[in-house]
Amino acid sequence: MExxxxxxxxxxxPKKNKSIxxxxxxxxxxxxDSTESGFYSKGMLVxxxxxxxxxxxxxxxxxxNGVGSPENFLAYSEFDxxxxxxxxxTPTLEDGLHEYPxxxxxxxxxxxxxxxxxxxxxIGALNYLSNKGMNSLYFLVMNENGDGNDVWPWIAxxxxxxxxxxxxxxxxxxxxxxxxxxMAMNVFTQETENDTVLNKGELGLxxxxxxxxxxxxxxxHLGVVWNLGEETNRSPEQLKSYADYIRKIDPYNHPIAVxxxxxITGERREGRPLDPIKETFTPMLGYRNFEIPSLxxxxxxxxxxxxKKWLDLSVKKKRPWVVYLDEIGHWDIGVTTxxxxxxxxxxxxxxxxxxxxxSGAAGTYSISAVRICLIMISLQKxxxxxxxxGISAIMPGSFSKTTCRMKQCKIMTNC
Numbered sequence: 439m440e441x442x443x444x445x446x447x448x449x450x451x452p453k454k455n456k457s458i459x460x461x462x463x464x465x466x467x468x469x470x471d472s473t474e475s476g477f478y479s480k481g482m483l484v485x486x487x488x489x490x491x492x493x494x495x496x497x498x499x500x501x502x503n504g505v506g507s508p509e510n511f512l513a514y515s516e517f518d519x520x521x522x523x524x525x526x527x528t529p530t531l532e533d534g535l536h537e538y539p540x541x542x543x544x545x546x547x548x549x550x551x552x553x554x555x556x557x558x559x560x561i562g563a564l565n566y567l568s569n570k571g572m573n574s575l576y577f578l579v580m581n582e583n584g585d586g587n588d589v590w591p592w593i594a595x596x597x598x599x600x601x602x603x604x605x606x607x608x609x610x611x612x613x614x615x616x617x618x619x620x621m622a623m624n625v626f627t628q629e630t631e632n633d634t635v636l637n638k639g640e641l642g643l644x645x646x647x648x649x650x651x652x653x654x655x656x657x658x659h660l661g662v663v664w665n666l667g668e669e670t671n672r673s674p675e676q677l678k679s680y681a682d683y684i685r686k687i688d689p690y691n692h693p694i695a696v697x698x699x700x701x702i703t704g705e706r707r708e709g710r711p712l713d714p715i716k717e718t719f720t721p722m723l724g725y726r727n728f729e730i731p732s733l734x735x736x737x738x739x740x741x742x743x744x745x746k747k748w749l750d751l752s753v754k755k756k757r758p759w760v761v762y763l764d765e766i767g768h769w770d771i772g773v774t775t776x777x778x779x780x781x782x783x784x785x786x787x788x789x790x791x792x793x794x795x796x797s798g799a800a801g802t803y804s805i806s807a808v809r810i811c812l813i814m815i816s817l818q819k820x821x822x823x824x825x826x827x828g829i830s831a832i833m834p835g836s837f838s839k840t841t842c843r844m845k846q847c848k849i850m851t852n853c
Contacts (some may be wrong), residue, residue, distance in 0.1 A: 476620030477660035502801020504574030510586035511577040516556040525587040576624040622661035630669035674721035695730035724755030734765035742793035
């Protein structure tokens with residue numbers, strides 16, 4: 439291609455070069471290698487018009503259980519061009535970046551590194567999560583001018599048309615390892631504090647290039663969900679324009695999601711609607727290029743009813759949604775650690791975890807602002823058996839005495 443801004447133009451082959459299509463040859467498509475691990479044996483996560491993503495090779499439903507903290511998982515000290523650009527002071531971090539020192543020992547000799555043995559901490563952290571039964575991770579790929587202000591794909595925060603190919607190659611190493619582990623990538627493309635950084639929220643040149651770079655470099659991964667934004671402030675028209683563009687350039691048709699602002703029933707937050715959940719998702723019902731409402735719930739007693747509401751409404755609009763419960767409670771609490779004086783595990787297990795899954799949600803994240811406590815050990819296997827018997831017949835009250843073996847959790851401290 440030739441001309442200006444060709445990186446965001448739809449590809450068309452000049453007539454003078456059409457002769458290259460006359461070249462003929464053969465290639466062989468091999469069957470899936472059953473000895474491979476993770477998504478390499480189970481297949482890509484796909485939306486097929488039901489309430490659960492499916493693994494393309496096995497046909498089995500995928501029930502997400504994972505962690506959503508730290509959101510700035512990619513703010514890793516051993517990535518090139520990564521530094522703290524003025525985020526909040528975090529005493530447990532060295533120079534404002536994650537090192538994951540507790541997880542260097544979870545790295546294995548067969549695992550990847552880059553440079554001079556870089557990457558053992560972040561790869562080891564993924565191994566640890568996988569060993570505990572986690573199959574998903576939610577992370578931001580751009581928080582410039584946001585909460586952390588330490589993750590971006592460019593050579594510098596303000597150089598938004600110049601992509602750091604070295605850093606992105608290192609991200610690729612991490613994402614490939616996630617595929618091998620069978621750990622889904624919930625890719626949050628922006629957050630509430632910075633969703634006007636690119637073209638003031640419109641679908642302009644920089645935003646198109648941002649999406650195109652993400653799709654071109656990472657769209658081949660097998661567990662991708664594109665999330666249009668955390669606690670989105672964008673209008674339905676803007677969200678639909680993002681979704682349309684991503685769907686147009688993504689040959690793999692990965693599912694598309696968006697995350698809502700928190701709703702505190704009966705309370706209006708300045709600059710926000712009374713019910714941000716309703717305002718975010720109602721206009722998206724039935725939309726051809728949208729599959730997943732990524733729910734944030736403040737009052738966990740409302741979880742069961744809210745999940746069922748959106749599942750039912752999506753069916754009425756003839757495009758059933760895959761509903762995720764991705765954030766709960768107040769932002770600085772989420773799921774407390776094992777050592778908290780008054781931990782909230784029983785409440786979370788009953789109202790959020792079982793409340794969502796027994797109403798038909800396709801997965802949850804546990805979130806803590808400072809530390810991660812993995813409360814969903816072995817949950818996927820349990821619920822897969824439940825699903826075979828019919829999830830709708832089981833209500834959360836049946837599990838009021840259900841507990842989790844919390845002491846098996848090793849808290850990820852000093853991240």
